[in-house]
Amino acid sequence: MRRAIVMGGSYAGLFAARVLSDYAEDVVVVEPDVMGADGFGRRTPQRHQLHALLSMGHTQLERWFPGITEDLVAGGARLGEGDDVRFYLDGRLKAPVAGARMLGATRPFLESHLRRRVADLENVRFSQAQVTDLVLRDGRAVGVTTAAAESGGGAGETFDADLVVDAMGRNSPLEAWLVRHGWDKAPVDSMRVDLGYATATFHRGDELGSTVIAHSSPGPASDYQPTLTEPGALAAVEGDRWSVVLAGYADHRPGPDREEFLRRMRRCVAPIRTVADTSEMIGDVRTYRFVESRRRVHSRLRRFPGGLVVVGDALASVNPVYGQGLTLSALTANALGAHLRSAPSPQAPAWDYFRLAEAVVDGAWRLSTAADLAQPHVTGPYPRGYRVQRWVADKLTEASVLDPVVNERYMGVVNMQLPPKALTDVRFLARAARVLIAG
Numbered sequence: 132m133r134r135a136i137v138m139g140g141s142y143a144g145l146f147a148a149r150v151l152s153d154y155a156e157d158v159v160v161v162e163p164d165v166m167g168a169d170g171f172g173r174r175t176p177q178r179h180q181l182h183a184l185l186s187m188g189h190t191q192l193e194r195w196f197p198g199i200t201e202d203l204v205a206g207g208a209r210l211g212e213g214d215d216v217r218f219y220l221d222g223r224l225k226a227p228v229a230g231a232r233m234l235g236a237t238r239p240f241l242e243s244h245l246r247r248r249v250a251d252l253e254n255v256r257f258s259q260a261q262v263t264d265l266v267l268r269d270g271r272a273v274g275v276t277t278a279a280a281e282s283g284g285g286a287g288e289t290f291d292a293d294l295v296v297d298a299m300g301r302n303s304p305l306e307a308w309l310v311r312h313g314w315d316k317a318p319v320d321s322m323r324v325d326l327g328y329a330t331a332t333f334h335r336g337d338e339l340g341s342t343v344i345a346h347s348s349p350g351p352a353s354d355y356q357p358t359l360t361e362p363g364a365l366a367a368v369e370g371d372r373w374s375v376v377l378a379g380y381a382d383h384r385p386g387p388d389r390e391e392f393l394r395r396m397r398r399c400v401a402p403i404r405t406v407a408d409t410s411e412m413i414g415d416v417r418t419y420r421f422v423e424s425r426r427r428v429h430s431r432l433r434r435f436p437g438g439l440v441v442v443g444d445a446l447a448s449v450n451p452v453y454g455q456g457l458t459l460s461a462l463t464a465n466a467l468g469a470h471l472r473s474a475p476s477p478q479a480p481a482w483d484y485f486r487l488a489e490a491v492v493d494g495a496w497r498l499s500t501a502a503d504l505a506q507p508h509v510t511g512p513y514p515r516g517y518r519v520q521r522w523v524a525d526k527l528t529e530a531s532v533l534d535p536v537v538n539e540r541y542m543g544v545v546n547m548q549l550p551p552k553a554l555t556d557v558r559f560l561a562r563a564a565r566v567l568i569a570g
Contacts, residue, residue, distance in 0.1 A: 132151075132154055132155040132156070132293040132294055132477070133155065133156050133157065133293055134155060134156065134157040134158070134159065134290070134291065134292045134293055135151040135154070135155040135157075135158050135159070135292060135293060135294040135295075135296065136159050136161060136274070136275050136290050136292040136294070136295045136296065137151065137158065137159070137160045137161065137296045137298055138161055138262045138275065138295065138296065138297050138298060138299050138303075138305075139160075139161075139162060139297070139298035139299040139300060139303075139443075139445075140160045140161070140162030140164070140246070140257060140298075141162075141242065141298065141300065141443075142238070142241075142242055142245070142443065142457055142460050142461075143298040143300075143442045143443025143444065143445070143460035143463065143464065144160055144162065144296070144298030144442075144443070145160070145242065145245045145246060145249050146191075146195065146245075146442075146443075146460055146461050146464035146465075147296045147298055147442050147443075147464045147467060148160050148249050148252075148255050149195045149196065149245075149248070149249055149252070149255075149464070150195065150464045150465070150467050150468040150471070151255075151294070151296070151467075151471075152249075152252045152254055152255050153468070153471075154471045155254065155293070155294070156254060157254055157256075158252075158254055158255040158256070159255075159256055159257075159258055159290055159292075160249070160255065160256070160257045160258070161257075161258045161260050161261075161262050161275065161277055161290070162257060162258070162259065162260075163259065163260060163261040163280035164280075178238050178239055178242070179330060179417040179419075180238075180328060180329075180330045180376060180417065180419050180451075181237070181330045181364065181365075181366060181374045181375070181376035182237075182238040182241075182451075182454070182456070182457055183233075183364070183366075183454030183457070184233070184234050184236075184241070184454075184457050184458070185454055185455065185457075185458040185545070185546040185547050186231075186232065186233070186543075186546035186547070186548050187458050187461075187462070187546055187547040187548045188457050188458030188461050188462075188547070189232065189233070189234055190548075191458070191461035191462060191464075191465055192461065194465075195461070195464075195465075196245065196248050199244060199245075199248065200234065202244060203234065203236055203240070203241065203244055206240070206244070206369060207240075207368075207369030207370055207371075208234060208235060208236035208240065208241075208368065208369050209234070209235035209236075209343045209366075209367040209368070209369075210232065210233075210234055210235070210343070211231075211232065211233045211234075211235060211341075211342070211343025211344050211367070212230075212231065212232050213227065213229075213230075213231060214227065214341070215341050215342055215343040215344070216228075216231045216232070216233045216343060216344045217342065217344065217345045217346070217402065218346045218347075218348075218542070219345070219346065219347040219348070219360070219400045220347075220348060220349075220350040220352075220528065220531075220532050221349060221350045221351070221352040221353050221359045221360065222347070222359050222360040222400055223532050225531060225532050225538055226531065226532065226533060226534055226535040226537070226538040227535055227538075228535060228538055228539045228542050229535070229539065231542070233343065233344045235343045235344060235366040235367040235368050235374075236366075236368050236369055237368050237369065237374060238457075240368070240369050241457075258277070258288070258290075259280045260277035260278065260279065260280050260287060260288065261277060261278050261279070261280050261287075262275050262276070262277050262299070263275075263276050263277060263278050263287065264276045264308055264311075265295065265305075265308050265309070265312065265436075265439070266289065266291070267312050267436055269478075270436060270437060270478070271436050271437035271438040271439070271477070271478055272292070272294075272295040272436045272437070272438040272439040273291060273292065273438065274289060274290050274291040274292045274295070275289070275290050275292065275295060276288075276289050277289070277290070292438070293438060293477050294438050294439075294440070294477065295438060295439050295440075296439075296440050296441075296442060296467070297439070297440070297441040297442070297445045298442050298443050298445060299445055300443065300444045300445055300448075301425065301444040301445065301448035303441075303445040305441065305445065306427075309436070314434070314435070314436065315432060315433075315434070317427040317428060317429045317431070317432055317435075318427070318428050318431045318432070319425060319426070319427055319428070320425070320426050320428060320496070321423050321424065321425045321426075322423060322424045322500050322503060322509065322511075322512070323422060323423045323509065323510070324380065324421065324422070324423060324424055324450050324503050324506070324509060325380055325381050325384075325420075325422060325423075325508060326378060326379075326380055326384070326420070326421040326422075326450060326451070326452060327378070327379055327380075327384025327385060327418060327419070327420045327421070328376055328377065328378040328379075328384075328385065328418070328419055328421070328451070328452065329376065329377055329378075329385040329386070329387065329392060329416050329417060329418040329419070330374060330375065330376045330416070330417050331374075331375050331389070331392055331412055331413075331414075331415075331416045331417070332372050332373065332374055332375075332412070332413045332414055333372060333373040333375065333406050333410035333411060333412050333413060334371065334372065334373075334410050334411045334413060335367055335371045335372050335373045335410065336371075336409075336410070338405055338406065338409045338410060339367075339402050339405060339406070342367065342402055343366065343367045344364070344365070344366050344367075345364065345365050345400065345402035345403060346363075346364040347360055347361070347362060347363055347364065347399055347400040347403065348362050349362055350525075350528050350529070350532075351525040351528055351529055352529075354505070355502075355505040355506065357379065357383060357398075360398065360399055360400055361377060361379075361395050361396070361398045361399040361403075362377070362378050362379065362399075362452070363375065363376060363377040363378065363395070363396070363399050363403055364376050364403075365402060365403050365406060372413065373406050373410060375396065375403060375406060377392065377395050377396065377399075378452050380506050380508060381506075381508045384418075384420065385416075385418065386416075386418060387415065387416045387417070387418050388416070389412060389415070389416055392412075392416045393407050393412070421450065421451055424448065424449045424450050424496070424499060424500060424503070425447070425448050426446065426447035426448075426449070426489075426492055426496055427441065427445075427446055427447070428489060429441065429485040429489070430482065430485045430486055430489055434480070435480040435481075435482075436480065437476070437477060437478045437479050437480050437481070438477055438478075439480075439481070440467060440470075440481045440484050440485075441485075441488075442460065442463040442464055442467060442488070443459070443460040443463055443464075444456065444459075444460070446463055446488060446489075446492060447459060447463075447492040447495070447496065449495055449496060449499045449500075450499045450500075450502075450503055453495075453498065453499050453502065453545075455495045455498075455499065455547065458495075458547050459491065459492065459495055462488075462491045462547070463488045463491065463492070466484060466487035466488040466491060467484055467488075469487055470483050470484035470487060494547065494550050494551050495547065497514075497551055498544070498545070498551055500514075501514070501517075501520065501521070501524065504517065504521070505521065523560075524554075526563065526564075526567060527541060527554060527560075527563050528541070529567060530562075530563035530564075530566045530567050530570075533566050533567075533570045534562070534563070534566040536562060537559070537562060537563050537566055540553060540554065540559055541554070
């Protein structure tokens with residue numbers, strides 16, 4: 132391609148730009164936000180929240196940005212392995228998983244490293260501007276129009292392109308633009324979850340030894356309610372700090388009050404209680420609300436412009452409590468790379484890309500929505516056979532606490548290294564049953 136335009140320069144957009152750099156002479160990332168020295172932008176408040184990078188997300192990060200883990204650790208991030216990574220269910224420490232690795236870093240820190248890597252590519256450049264519309268001609272996207280970023284209007288620039296990528300997040304205006312130009316909206320699947328979460332930062336010393344990640348969630352013993360322990364997680368991050376996130380649904384959403392945040396931490400598992408009791412909180416508690424999971428299914432459309440694809444949260448935004456967002460962004464960009472390797476016609480709609488990306492999204496969607504349906508305030512839609520699926524899932528979850536082999540497969544699915552169908556293998560189910568009988 133001569134030129135590709137990426138609308139949005141956050142995590143998904145940066146990944147897409149890296150992929151496109153292998154296929155386009157000129158890649159332009161159009162992003163209105165200005166990143167401060169701390170990596171925070173004004174337009175994405177969720178950047179302040181603790182983000183998980185699942186194992187598959189870490190794999191994709193190293194694939195497209197070789198050596199970046201070493202750079203991140205040199206800059207202060209922490210890499211947890213083995214017992215440094217702890218998962219609790221209903222207050223019980225789960226069986227260890229051999230080879231478990233997780234990175235402790237804030238999203239702004241991670242994103243700033245990606246941005247530097249992408250900016251160093253010779254054929255990638257950034258334009259601080261607001262995309263205002265698509266340019267469509269003869270059934271395909273051929274460019275975008277922009278306006279000055281600060282004012283949202285006034286003189287701007289028109290970029291022509293062979294491919295346009297929407298990486299503008301879950302509130303992307305792309306659908307409205309397409310309707311204005313006479314195209315249909317993509318069908319949307321949604322599930323209302325009414326989640327709230329809050330993140331606070333603490334000074335980090337040696338109070339938890341080598342612990343990098345501690346994650347606590349409710350399970351079958353509590354009927355997935357915060358009765359035995361509070362759901363939350365902590366990560367050792369750059370700057371000798373702990374980043375702690377607490378989550379809750381409906382009326383149990385956490386608020387910004389510091390003392391209430393500390394009280395909830397003290398109802399959580401031991402590592403999080405220890406930080407509440409021994410470490411000083413830095414700054415304010417930052418809250419964020421996530422109302423519904425949503426995915427756009429473009430493959431259900433009969434027509435769609437050529438030269439246009441959608442990645443990241445603009446394609447699918449699922450309940451963040453499961454930590455799938457950054458990994459989905461990387462995997463949809465990876466699907467774009469697989470699509471471009473097939474040398475598709477620039478005139479034709481990118482149906483092959485959407486099928487690849489939607490297959491990845493479907494796995495994450497099935498996992499997150501099935502778990503969300505355990506919450507009493509979530510009213511569906513329920514998949515066929517939900518009650519049986521829920522019973523089996525509960526039993527596998529219980530077995531994963533007791534047995535490292537079961538937990539390795541279970542966490543492989545949670546970390547998106549394996550597809551959900553990996554949990555339906557007969558030998559695996561038989562082992563889980565034996566573990567429960569013996570336990």
